[in-house]
Every structure is written in C-alpha cells, then in structure tokens.
Amino acid sequence: MIKEENLRQLLKEQKSLRVRLHEQDWEFEIWPLDKLNEWNNGYNVQESLPGYLAFGSDGGLEMLTVEQSTGKVYSVPFIPMDITEGIKVSDSLEELIEKQK
Structure with missing residues (x-):
C-alpha cells in the first residue's frame, strides 16, 4: 500500500x-512534496480517482498518479479525469525512478 508519506520518501x-x-517521451514535473495533499484535494483526485494519489503533471494535459493498492504508476488526463482513460507507465514508482538513471 502506497501512502502519501511513502510517496514523499520515494520522490x-x-x-x-x-x-x-503516446509513442513519445513526455516530461512530468514532480509537484512540491509539501503540496501533495493540498493539490490532490484541489484537483479532487480522491473523488475522481478513488484509491489514487497524483504527484506530478506535464504542465496541463496529463497528471502522474500512483494506484495506492498496487503501486502502479499511470498517466491520467486532467479532462476527463477518469482512470479508464489512463495509461500505465510503470509497474512501480521505484521502477520508473530507476529508468531515469
């Protein structure tokens, strides 16, 4: 189970x-870690994507989220903010971070 404090530690x-x-590399900015809770609330992530935490965005079209029960990372469009529109980008946040090296 991924909790906000685990997410902060990893990021x-x-x-x-x-x-x-979408067949190309996208750069996602990680949200300020001290704002994760506030920004998740502001974007109504728990209402639109129950069981997910958002932690970054590409600047407007897509947000990065982690499924709390599995740790899988998805890109989800801001509009519509619906997990059925999401794309899995990694089986775990650790795996995604390791790919950056």
Missing part, C-alpha cells in the same frame, strides 16, 4: 520524470 530527490506516452 524526495526527483524534480521531474520522463515517461513514454
């Missing part, structure tokens, strides 16, 4: 993450 040294999305 503490990350400023951005590059993911393969």
